[in-house]
Amino acid sequence: MRSDGNQSALAGLLLSMPAFVGLAAFVAMPFLAAVILSCTDAQLNSPLAMRFVGTEQYRRLLSDPMIRRALANNLVFAAVVVPVQTVLALLLAVLLELVPSGKRLFRVLLFLPVVFPMSLIAVVWILLYAPGETGPMNRVLSWLTLGGWEPRDFLRDPQLAFPAIILLSLWQGVGLQMVILSAALSRIPKELYEAAAIDRAGAFAQFRHITLPQLRNPLVFTMLLTTILAFRLFEQVRIMTHGGPGDATRTLLLQAVESAFDLQQIGEASALSVVLFCIVLCISVLQQVLLDEGRRS
């Protein structure tokens, strides 16, 4: 028995080796390197020797107004996108259940934006946000307000640039949340609704007492996933606004990439990555705790 157990443990270890090697080479090692580099003043193409500076980079980050703005933007993004996208996705998923036929078609259509690469979506939305009267978004708004809308240049307007990014991100992100919630929704046993109806629960009471509690785990999962994605906001702003106008659309990840590859500040970029990693780690741990709790109850 014992040797059997040992043997299968050995086999398990061997079989998981490729994955472990991959994780070590592409995740653990770079992260470790980032932690070490974040304690130096390393610069690419610099003739000066790299020096160890301790926590200097982190201290600089905290006092850098551009970084603070980026962090604030990420927080605003999460604070808007997570609740709005969740409610929207839940609404769509519930509506989808009510569609008598063509449910799959609607599901595919709503999921389509998730499949397209963000770079492609960003280019399309740059066209949608085109300035002047002929820009599609300007036209739609003008039509909606019966001509009361003054054409604006969304992506170069300090007030509108970030909301414009948020809108496109919602459109792109809602499909994934919707599909996860929709799948969970169709797994809720029909008898629960029948029992609730017989117990005199109306449509709203059924939603509140059956649907929502039954969707607890998928809701926690998708909300925290969206939160993590909110802190990784990058492609849209990199392609559409470069963080501008001013720092209106600057985000942490954009800042990290720019300082590493545009400014060659490897030390600073590493410190920023480590901070981002810690934020995402915290959210993931919270997610595990909440999901475990949900599973136990």
Added chain:
Amino acid sequence: MGQGRVELIAVSKAFGARSVVKQVTLQADPGEMLILVGPSGCGKSTLLRMVAGLEQPTNGEIRFDGRSVLDLPPQDRNVAMVFQNYALYPHMTVRENFEFPLRMRRVDSRERAERVASIAEMLALTAVLEEKPRALSGGQRQRVAMGRALVREPSVFLMDEPLSNLDAQLRVALRAEIRQIQRRLGVTTLYVTHDQVEAMTLGDRVAVLRSGELQQVGAPQDVYSKPANAFVASFIGSFGIAFYAAEWKPEIGALQLGTVAAAVPDSVRSDRGSLVVGVRGDALCIATSTGPTTFLAPIEHIELLGSERVLYVRLPFPLWDAKENVAMGSGVAGTVGIRTASGTTAAIGQQLPLEVVPDRLLFFDHAGKALTSG
């Protein structure tokens, strides 16, 4: 609590082109336990769901206490239902499951607590009130489903195969419990089952259904001893029944059943000549002497049931070609089980001397319809 009379009048239900309930007219009297029984797919569950309001009949009328309920959604029918898989709210504790129907009726918290406490005590669930359903055993879950239905004092109680997910011992125990509670509360109950033993032991009356059509309604004993047709005769009863073609011989004034001449009641002496005889084990007795009315039948199978032993014999009579007029019976096809004391010596293959008990025989025409014997 209201009266609780339930009437179904010419109720039909079709799903698309498939007709699952056909023109069923049935009434449950106040306080009665009416069992709907039949093989799977006979439409009994659909019938129950129509009473609950979960399905709408295609045709016909459903009345509670004389008032049509067809326009009422399930919420407004004041029925309670126990589902086959219980449909307990998995995210709620036992207490919250009990409280849910009361909350939906805006019962105040003090009365809620009282009712929950008394139901929990009645069903021996007080100790698990704060547990979630998944922590409970099958029997406990079944009890919680019962409790959730009972807690709000419905005018009609609907049960859809509530015991079919339990093991045999628990089923027998809970069967007795359900019967006791139903008698005590006096709530009109419609109970669906595919198990004829459950139907016979639980019901005030039994309604036998087949392919969406009502075959017979009556007290369990009547349904057993005076089945309306060959299907009911073969569906009800535990030890098998066999059907034989027989000939009425006016010249000898008896029924010719294979080699045996059996005296029969006057009412079946007809001019039709050929008829069908249904023979259950209790229409046979082991002969002590041989004579013109005795015959030998081989034992094909023996079932030991503790205090008694059931001998399945194949009678040497011409079998009736029943076509689709009978149910898939219990026991070995074409054989009849005779109950004997467990001390009886018997072996498979042994030829058993038998005699028919004429007034226990059942008579049918060739379409399977019972010939009334008064």
